[in-house]
Amino acid sequence: MSGPLAVVGAGAWGTALANAAARAGGGRVLLWGRNPDAMAVLAATRTNERALPGVELAPEIEPTADAAAVGAASAVLLVVPAQAVRGALAGLGSVLAAPDLPIIVCAKGIERGSGAFPCDIVAELCPRAVPAVLSGPSFAADVARDLPTAVVLASAKAGLARKLAARLSGPALRVYHGTDVRGVEIGGAAKNVLAIACGIVAGRGLGESARAALVARGFAELARFARAHGARAETLMGLSGLGDLVLTCGSAQSRNFAFGEALGRGEVPATAAAGKLVEGAFTAPVLVDKAARAGVDMPIAQAVAAILDGAITVNEAVDMLMMRPLKAEA
Numbered sequence: 001m002s003g004p005l006a007v008v009g010a011g012a013w014g015t016a017l018a019n020a021a022a023r024a025g026g027g028r029v030l031l032w033g034r035n036p037d038a039m040a041v042l043a044a045t046r047t048n049e050r051a052l053p054g055v056e057l058a059p060e061i062e063p064t065a066d067a068a069a070v071g072a073a074s075a076v077l078l079v080v081p082a083q084a085v086r087g088a089l090a091g092l093g094s095v096l097a098a099p100d101l102p103i104i105v106c107a108k109g110i111e112r113g114s115g116a117f118p119c120d121i122v123a124e125l126c127p128r129a130v131p132a133v134l135s136g137p138s139f140a141a142d143v144a145r146d147l148p149t150a151v152v153l154a155s156a157k158a159g160l161a162r163k164l165a166a167r168l169s170g171p172a173l174r175v176y177h178g179t180d181v182r183g184v185e186i187g188g189a190a191k192n193v194l195a196i197a198c199g200i201v202a203g204r205g206l207g208e209s210a211r212a213a214l215v216a217r218g219f220a221e222l223a224r225f226a227r228a229h230g231a232r233a234e235t236l237m238g239l240s241g242l243g244d245l246v247l248t249c250g251s252a253q254s255r256n257f258a259f260g261e262a263l264g265r266g267e268v269p270a271t272a273a274a275g276k277l278v279e280g281a282f283t284a285p286v287l288v289d290k291a292a293r294a295g296v297d298m299p300i301a302q303a304v305a306a307i308l309d310g311a312i313t314v315n316e317a318v319d320m321l322m323m324r325p326l327k328a329e330a
């Protein structure tokens with residue numbers, strides 16, 4: 001691949017991925033952020049103290065706020081929140097017009113309002129680009145500390161997915177490849193909603209048995225939703241799906257889990273996020289809406305959306321889930 005790799009979005013995950021890509025070899029990595037002052041500080045201090053404290057930027061990383069610089073990239077990692085994917089792409093505009101430019105979405109979510117998956121937004125706004133998605137169990141802080149991590153990168157173009165996975169893989173980040181873009185997107189988006197549910201269980205002190213039941217039944221509804229949207233079952237059994245569910249449904253390091261924990265303790269949604277990005281809170285209502293349209297039963301996601309909406313309390317949600325008519329396990 002000629003030309004630098006560009007990471008668009010200089011938050012926690014963008015900075016961690018830029019470092020991982022630099023350590024993987026392959027040359028320059030542009031780290032683009034929209035705030036020129038903040039990017040000047042990154043360039044001067046070689047750290048991103050606000051988003052990823054205590055982590056030094058690899059020498060190959062060039063922090064920049066110059067959109068034109070991204071135009072020279074051989075591939076773009078798009079690492080902004082799911083609700084900002086459209087705005088970020090629109091903001092970069094013609095900079096992303098090169099034919100066959102791989103744009104790898106690293107966000108986990110579904111767009112509210114449109115119900116669009118991130119790669120569909122890429123296809124809509126950058127019709128000459130090749131959309132791809134990278135997802136899986138991976139805390140930015142772990143990747144930044146070079147702890148062993150595995151993710152999956154999917155693109156409809158199998159050869160390109162293989163090449164990009166090789167470009168990003170390094171001693172501590174193992175990138176699998178695949179072609180099931182929709183399956184990988186759904187795994188990342190849905191697990192955030194289920195992580196909120198597991199956090200609520202922990203915060204309310206409902207016990208480890210309840211949490212394990214939620215993970216298993218949550219996986220069942222995630223897989224149903226994915227199948228209804230054309231994803232392959234084996235994708236959801238993999239890193240983006242089961243893998244990420246296991247990670248974020250069991251760790252307070254997850255912002256979605258921590259948000260749920262605060263709700264479980266009795267905090268209200270407006271303060272429970274504590275200023276952090278909670279993708280599942282944005283995705284819950286749109287996931288539930290899409291499930292209803294597709295005729296897919298997602299009682300746990302529905303309960304999360306209803307709690308966030310203020311329509312039901314945590315106790316009512318628990319009663320509702322426990323009192324559902326008994327059924328065969330499927």
Ligand SMILES: NC(=O)C1=CN([C@@H]2O[C@H](COP(=O)(O)OP(=O)(O)OC[C@H]3O[C@@H](n4cnc5c(N)ncnc54)[C@H](O)[C@@H]3O)[C@@H](O)[C@H]2O)C=CC1
Nearest residue numbers: 010011012013014080081082084087088107108139140277
């Ligand atoms: N932090 C983590 O451990 C992981 C995060 N992710 C996913 O990566 C995505 C980003 O998460 P984080 O980096 O953690 O969030 P963050 O809150 O640390 O950073 C988000 C960055 O996006 C920028 N941004 C927001 N709107 C923008 C726009 N319209 N144009 C340009 N830049 C914009 C913000 O200025 C900020 O620098 C989320 O979808 C998250 O689910 C995925 C795996 C791991």
Ligand SMILES: O=C(CO)COP(=O)(O)O
Nearest residue numbers: 136137138139254255256
């Ligand atoms: O997606 C993640 C780990 O795979 C990060 O999870 P949170 O966004 O819940 O912190």
